[in-house]
Amino acid sequence: MKTGTLRWLLGCELRLWWREITARPAAKTIFAVLGLSVAALLVWLWFVFAEVRGGLSVEGAIPEPALWIAVVLWLFGFFYAFYQAIEQSIVALFDRGDLDLLVSSPISTKVIFASRLLGVAVEVFLSFCVVVVPAGALAVLAGVPRLLGVFPALMGMVLAAASLAMLVTLGLVRLLGARRARTAAQVFSALLAAVFFVASQLPNWLAGSGPGDGVVWERWLALFAEGGPLGAQSWLWTPARAVFADPVAMLLTLGSGGALGWLATETLYRAFVAGTQQSVTESPKRRRSGEPRWHGDFGRAVLLKEWRLLLRNPYLLSQTFLQGVFLIPGLVVLLQNAGGPLGGTGTLAATAATVVGSSLVYTLTRIGVSGEEAPDLLRSCPTERTKLVRLKLLAALIPVWVLLLPLFGILLVRGEPWLVPLGVFLAATVAAATLRLWNSRPIALAEIFKSRAAGGGDPMLGIVEFVSLLGWGGVSFLAARDNWAAALLTLGALGLLMAAGYWRSRQLGSSLGF
Amino acid sequence: MAIALELVALTKRYGSQRAVDSLNLQIPEGMLYALLGPNGAGKTTTLRMVAGLLAPDSGEARILGRSITREPAAAKQTLAYLPDEPLLYSKLLPMEHLEFVCGLWGVPASEAEPRARELLKQLGLWEVRGQLIETFSRGMKQKLALAAAFVHRPRVIILDEPLTGLDAAAARLVKDMLGEHVARGNTVILTTHIMEVAERLAQRIGIINRGRLVAEGTLEQLRLRSGEADGTLESVFLELVDRQDR
Structure with a gap:
């Protein structure tokens, strides 16, 4: 040729x-x-x-x-x-x-x-x-x-x-x-x-x-x-x-x-x-104020760093929050097709918040933990790793809580049950963050939504994460419909699932870059 | 004089290959020490073990008497490590990056903020303080990484090829900064392929090959050891490495 x-x-x-x-x-x-x-x-x-x-x-x-x-x-x-x-x-x-x-x-x-x-x-x-x-x-x-x-x-x-x-x-x-x-x-x-x-x-x-x-x-x-x-x-x-x-x-x-x-x-x-x-x-035209308010404090420095990185990356932000767009219609259809009285908006709001919130936490944790850009810096600093990891998880949890907690406020104002759904929501998001942490593998931020295979982690833990997400949605749904026996049974199963996830993560060992 | 860095039979294997092989070394405080070696000699692996980024298979590294494996927090508190390819947060501003580093090392804001400003000005990054790091050139990133290494006033700084990507003026500036840091009683340990840098700056030089320390001492001592009485560091280095390879 x-x-x-x-x-x-x-x-x-x-x-x-x-x-x-x-x-x-x-x-x-x-x-x-x-x-x-x-x-x-x-x-x-x-x-x-x-x-x-x-x-x-x-x-x-x-x-x-x-x-x-x-x-x-x-x-x-x-x-x-x-x-x-x-x-x-x-x-x-x-x-x-x-x-x-x-x-x-x-x-x-x-x-x-x-x-x-x-x-x-x-x-x-x-x-x-x-x-x-x-x-x-x-x-x-x-x-x-x-x-x-x-x-x-x-x-x-x-x-x-x-x-x-x-x-x-x-x-x-x-x-x-x-x-x-x-x-x-x-x-x-x-x-x-x-x-x-x-x-x-x-x-x-x-x-x-x-x-x-x-x-x-x-x-x-x-x-x-x-x-x-x-x-x-x-x-x-x-x-x-x-x-x-x-x-x-x-x-x-x-x-x-x-x-x-x-x-x-x-x-x-x-x-x-x-x-x-x-x-x-091309050189960027937009300049920011180069003198941010200095916070100094370790906890705030870590949280601010995580949020700044996310907020300044519209691609990551849009991909993360578009998950809600994909999940909510599916949930509406699922609950519509479930037949019978569903307990109204309260059930829908609690279940949607639990599933969407867990999914958002999952992605934010993935971005913060797997997508860490300077692992060497974190490993060479004198701060305890557990303290750092805890802050990274909080950085993923707080925005989701801030975003979805008002839903439970609405339930409270409407006089619908809110306390148990709120508890389930909080537990589900913490479980999602923990499971994701256990299954995190380093991946470049630019690749995070492209190749699931490269940074997706262990397939078995992946299944545990998926089942856990559905399980917490189920607990929320069952609790909102006052089906306590089934809700408690599912909760027990979720406990076993977490234990299995922990066992598997210990078996694999940590492969985080920091 | 206190010992800044002590390596005791430090060993690291990758599969069957020994990247670092029972390395013993003592570097006194208050000097600039250059670690030289051909590509793949084990320099970076050694430095990464010293910085706590890699766990040794056996042996120990002590920074100012604190073991990096047994007392990592105390050892790291006095240490800064600059890798050959510094990884920075692309979406942060330079001051924000330094703020984060100071947070990690627990430097109080009242002390850290003026120090960060001073370093950015000194390294010529003050003018670009409003730009995200992702827009920086290789040299600018290297300068910021250096600022991050200096910002928490470590007593021991470990630098892997610190002059990579820097222009002549910036390289000169960095060499001056390293000299000043040592003059204040601190220790700088660096690896470099630029022999002139090691020859001019280092008080002592270690030559490493195939994971083992081939020779160590002042330039004069190395000249005597190699039999090249008037040789440059380059010829001394090549002779000593070649002798071990034979």
Whole structure:
């Protein structure tokens, strides 16, 4: 292959990507789990398509139910592709560290940008292929070859997603500067995931049991009915029709994806090079007061240091608190579907506070303990390690308590039971912090939300942590419903679980960096 | 004169390899001591054991008579350690970092704050006190790490390659600071690959190779030992290491 061409550069990009993937710890296990998940998904798809398979095997109009399934899958796919592409764009622009070399070489900057853009698109495409290739094979075997249209539809989709992602990332560079754009893009991608997750829960809520919910749901459905603005014939669903090998839709999807890619290259490659240079040379414009109030006292110095590090890292902060966004809708649905009288808002608030609070404490402890940036400094200081660790745990617990304790105040004002739920909440958060401490392994702060495998710790303790989180939620729920026997039984089981966690942590020994 | 650092049969193994092999050494208080050795000789491992970052397999390190393994808090109270790659808190301001370090060593605020200001000014970091550490260059980070080592007035400072990343003016400044610290009766122990630094600053020099102390003494004593009466420290060092390798 001729060196210095777009094809050659793209090949290099993909080789690097593949090596990154296969170099991960436990790559084989991850691939095995992935394979099993794909197989399970295919079985599920087989049943999903069972009703419409007959209609698909003949040429002609696409059955409406099949189109809606494709629309939902396409929307999921596009959001995921866009999210992935933003993450990959951040890596391509800021993390790879080879752009100085490339830009200083005789290769045209347009080719470099195009290779990055196509690299992002191909990487996302290949990650989809894990599901799409077996699904395509299944479609052929099942006698519905028109589902092979999924490949061109996917190509168009990832090209569009990668172009938009590059546009967003470079737009942020232009607006905020390279240094802040990186954080903003990370926060944006996290928000995007949260928005999509919440949106995916809307049907559950709209169809819920509230007095006005049914009406809203009916209105919502009317939009998608035949003749409605978002009906099956709407041009908006062209990419979904491409999935069924509709020639015009395929052409349009591929064409618009390609056109977006071309447009992005033509308009963004200069901004890309400028952004790259900025990321190397930019000096921060914002200056802070360099003379903070000096506290001196050891305890306050440690707590302040932990909180300052967290508050000045919007990426960590957003990732941590977005967990609440992911957990709360799930809990609402879970409690809605539990059936029967649930004890009202009090039960929901206490259970949600316990589970979300424990989860937040878990992440904050991970950031403070595993993500310690100067372990050598802490190890070489004369302070007792236990005292330091205790303060680090407090630094994780206090913000969560401050954030969620008002909920129990509301329960008190409303005359609902609050004391026992409060006790359970406090115990659950302390247990979460302790278990996380026992299972902490050093990890770079920048990697903390990227690679669970590297800093995730012992899998057995990981299971203990997860079961404990659910268990405390269960205790809170059962206590709020006055099911004391079951609550006490669960509490006993949690005690045993903590003992097992302690035993396991002693067996493994401490691997903290300080 | 009191002994600032005493190593007694200090040993550390990594698997079957002995990184530090029964090292015995005494460094009197009030001097600048240079520990030299080729790459992988065991210098950093030795210093990390002295600072309490690594547990020795056997033997002991005593700082001003206090064992780092048996009385770690008392030993560390008098000690500062600066690793070759200083790790700092990227999202803190320089003063905040020094405040944290003073908190760890229990220095009262009334004493620590003026000291931190003075050090930042002395090291040319006062102008950038409003910037987060993550925006600092390698040299600026090294200077801040040095300030953190000096801020709690340790009696013994251990520095692993302290001049890495510093420009000529900053290196000169640091050498002066080390000299002043020693002049006040404190002890500085450093490793360096820059022989000129050891030759000009150190009162005594130790040469370590394959985890063992090859030679130790003043420059004159080392010259005699190597048989290079008029040799530079570089030629003396190369001769002594080469002799052991043979």
